Amino acid sequence: MTDITRTDVLIVGAGPIGLFAVFELGLFDMKCHLIDILDRPGGQCAELYPEKPIYDIPGWPSISAQGLVDRLLEQIAPFKPDFTFNRMVSSLEKLEDGSFRVITDENEVFEAKVVVIAAGGGSFQPKRPPIPGIELYEGKSVFYSVRRMEEFRGHDLIIVGGGDSALDWTLNLQPVAKSVTLVHRRPEFRAAPDSVNKMYAMQEMKELDFQVGQVTGLSGADGQLSSATIKGPSGDIEVPCTRMLPFFGLTMKLGPIAEWGLNLHENMIPVDTEKFQTSVPGIFAVGDINWYPGKLKLILSGFHEVALMAQAAKRIVSPGERIVFQYTTSSTSLQKKLGVAG
Amino acid sequence: MTKLTFIAHDGTHFDVDAENGSTVMENAIRNAVPGIEAECGGACACATCHVYVDEAWTAEVGEPEAMEEDMLDFAYDVQPNSRLSCQIKVRDALDGLVVRVPARQG
Numbered sequence: 466m467t468d469i470t471r472t473d474v475l476i477v478g479a480g481p482i483g484l485f486a487v488f489e490l491g492l493f494d495m496k497c498h499l500i501d502i503l504d505r506p507g508g509q510c511a512e513l514y515p516e517k518p519i520y521d522i523p524g525w526p527s528i529s530a531q532g533l534v535d536r537l538l539e540q541i542a543p544f545k546p547d548f549t550f551n552r553m554v555s556s557l558e559k560l561e562d563g564s565f566r567v568i569t570d571e572n573e574v575f576e577a578k579v580v581v582i583a584a585g586g587g588s589f590q591p592k593r594p595p596i597p598g599i600e601l602y603e604g605k606s607v608f609y610s611v612r613r614m615e616e617f618r619g620h621d622l623i624i625v626g627g628g629d630s631a632l633d634w635t636l637n638l639q640p641v642a643k644s645v646t647l648v649h650r651r652p653e654f655r656a657a658p659d660s661v662n663k664m665y666a667m668q669e670m671k672e673l674d675f676q677v678g679q680v681t682g683l684s685g686a687d688g689q690l691s692s693a694t695i696k697g698p699s700g701d702i703e704v705p706c707t708r709m710l711p712f713f714g715l716t717m718k719l720g721p722i723a724e725w726g727l728n729l730h731e732n733m734i735p736v737d738t739e740k741f742q743t744s745v746p747g748i749f750a751v752g753d754i755n756w757y758p759g760k761l762k763l764i765l766s767g768f769h770e771v772a773l774m775a776q777a778a779k780r781i782v783s784p785g786e787r788i789v790f791q792y793t794t795s796s797t798s799l800q801k802k803l804g805v806a807g
Numbered sequence: 808m809t810k811l812t813f814i815a816h817d818g819t820h821f822d823v824d825a826e827n828g829s830t831v832m833e834n835a836i837r838n839a840v841p842g843i844e845a846e847c848g849g850a851c852a853c854a855t856c857h858v859y860v861d862e863a864w865t866a867e868v869g870e871p872e873a874m875e876e877d878m879l880d881f882a883y884d885v886q887p888n889s890r891l892s893c894q895i896k897v898r899d900a901l902d903g904l905v906v907r908v909p910a911r912q913g
């Protein structure tokens with residue numbers, strides 16, 4: 466029997482809106498657990514544009530995206546939220562008592578009285594490079610991550626990309642694979658200069674091959690690669706290969722949320738604008754992932770949404786309990802929760 | 808106003824009046840030019856506003872900066888005249904600029 470993690474509110478997505486939901490729910494004494502596919506909190510703010518300034522956060526004429534995430538983490542610290550990173554929520558089921566069971570892609574089991582979907586543009590997943598027919602090889606001879614290095618032993622391997630993942634795996638798999646060819650669009654790399662220097666040194670020793678170019682075609686049968694066409698500065702070349710690892714960054718996909726039985730509107734989840742509840746009572750959707758007439762995908766709109774959502778969530782988590790509207794400026798009970806009471 | 812022309816992948820021309828200081832991407836979105844997605848909203852963080860700058864304009868438009876080059880690694884069928892349209896600012900000297908939209912974005 467797998468251990469079950471129980472919490473009041475399970476939040477899917479640890480971006481700015483998921484984080485601020487912890488604050489609003491915390492003021493009503495609800496305990497939160499957040500699950501995110503990234504390895505750290507912050508969502509798009511942390512992954513896509515951490516250093517970009519945001520100019521429309523009330524009270525902050527300018528704040529970097531990472532700065533906002535850091536301050537949200539500080540703001541919610543009194544409520545001691547739990548985080549599970551590097552996981553995608555794969556299934557969600559309503560139990561007989563009205564609570565929800567959520568299972569991750571690593572089979573961890575969570576049970577919560579309320580589920581809040583704050584998944585933004587969806588989960589970050591490896592980007593599929595634009596190579597015709599690549600999907601026929603995925604999972605068989607084309608992989609987007611390395612789970613076990615042994616799977617590459619004795620293979621002619623092509624690694625595509627110019628970032629740290631591409632360079633690190635080029636260096637790490639070189640001793641294991643039969644041959645390694647690194648393919649990158651240009652001779653400049655985003656990866657750490659040290660890795661790049663090591664790669665060039667190994668190329669010098671003919672321990673690996675580096676080709677400038679773009680992979681434009683694949684050949685093989687039954688999901689098994691036999692060669693790749695690389696379009697380079699001096700024309701097309703054909704490189705034999707039996708495994709390929711493309712590292713083309715991350716993109717956002719709605720993912721398994723689409724299969725949870727919620728109504729959808731163009732890959733967004735329709736909600737009402739009083740509670741921000743989905744078509745399933747007890748499941749709320751806030752931030753960029755929800756839709757309602759007039760919806761604006763702004764962080765500040767998400768902040769408003771979680772405040773109202775928290776009221777509705779409280780009625781589910783503590784039925785019958787009277788909800789008292791209070792201000793953090795004047796309520797000693799709220800200030801106690803925040804750890805600032807005099 | 809500065810005139811821009813987008814040529815969609817199917818050959819349709821979109822002639823638009825652009826304000827100086829706006830980005831070429833913003834004008835594509837505002838005028839619903841098909842094939843420009845701009846997933847990240849102009850943060851140079853996604854490579855889904857990729858365009859090919861018409862050969863006659865590459866010198867005036869200029870080369871991508873290092874960060875944009877890094878993002879172009881994620882784009883589809885990158886050519887020497889590839890740019891991310893969110894990184895091209897409209898100015899007087901670009902009056903008449905022609906850019907082509909690729910077959911797909913990433």
